[in-house]
Amino acid sequence: MSQRFHVFSLAALSVLLCGFAVGPAAAQDDDRSTVTVKGEGSVTAQPDRAVVRFGVTTRAETARQARSENATAAKSAMNAVRTLDVPEEKMRMESLRLQPRYEYNDEENRRERVGYESSRQVVVELDRLDVLPQLVADVVEGGANEVSNIDYQLSNREQYRDEALRKAARAAQQKAQLLTETLDAQLGPVHSINEQSFDVVRPQPKAARVEMAKASDAARAEPEAYAAGEIEVSADVQVVFDLVTAEE
Numbered sequence: 001m002s003q004r005f006h007v008f009s010l011a012a013l014s015v016l017l018c019g020f021a022v023g024p025a026a027a028q029d030d031d032r033s034t035v036t037v038k039g040e041g042s043v044t045a046q047p048d049r050a051v052v053r054f055g056v057t058t059r060a061e062t063a064r065q066a067r068s069e070n071a072t073a074a075k076s077a078m079n080a081v082r083t084l085d086v087p088e089e090k091m092r093m094e095s096l097r098l099q100p101r102y103e104y105n106d107e108e109n110r111r112e113r114v115g116y117e118s119s120r121q122v123v124v125e126l127d128r129l130d131v132l133p134q135l136v137a138d139v140v141e142g143g144a145n146e147v148s149n150i151d152y153q154l155s156n157r158e159q160y161r162d163e164a165l166r167k168a169a170r171a172a173q174q175k176a177q178l179l180t181e182t183l184d185a186q187l188g189p190v191h192s193i194n195e196q197s198f199d200v201v202r203p204q205p206k207a208a209r210v211e212m213a214k215a216s217d218a219a220r221a222e223p224e225a226y227a228a229g230e231i232e233v234s235a236d237v238q239v240v241f242d243l244v245t246a247e248e
Helices: 002-030 063-082 129-142 157-182 214-220
Strands: 036-045 051-059 092-093 097-105 110-126 146-153 186-201 231-244
Touching: 036 157, 036 186, 051 129, 063 092, 063 097, 063 110, 063 129, 110 129, 129 146, 146 186, 157 186, 157 231
Parallel strands: none
Antiparallel strands: 036 231, 051 110, 051 146, 092 110, 097 110, 186 231
């Protein structure tokens, strides 16, 4: 029994020694020399669509009257959109907000309710930017009080995103090549790639928020006030390259 136990102990000790001998070698294989770089890439493109938001606000002495007048003004604004052959599925009215209006009475030294205000937004998805100035003028004259926002967009954003990523990847490779050549090293294969950020910078029109009369005049007299400009699509990537050592 004692001899069998002695043999088993020696065998177990041999396995443990082998494990310690292999461990450092495996760890050394994973401890590669690398270079980490960041690449940035960007492309610009002309937007080919826009989402336009018009504000429709009405005030009256009673809540019912304010709501009724708002519905009439919003319907008139929607009809103005239809005259430009915008499809029905490209336009919508958002939820109505109805609230009391207050003014401060200096004589009474307190706030008093003076009526009600009703507001909602008309949203139009426009695929023809050439009619944007006419759309703004017609909708504001039709019943909207202001142009709340014009969001210029790209219908095929993925195409420009991919190109920005390609530029970022090439920039990272060029950086890594420059660093290794400068430091007398040799660049190896890609070890890992990490997309760090992706951004779309949209232009803001000069007349993004204007009152009714100003919007109508600006759209007819100065269509360049709604010029889209360019959209910039950018991407950042981090790439880790292996370094080829002399032993390899």
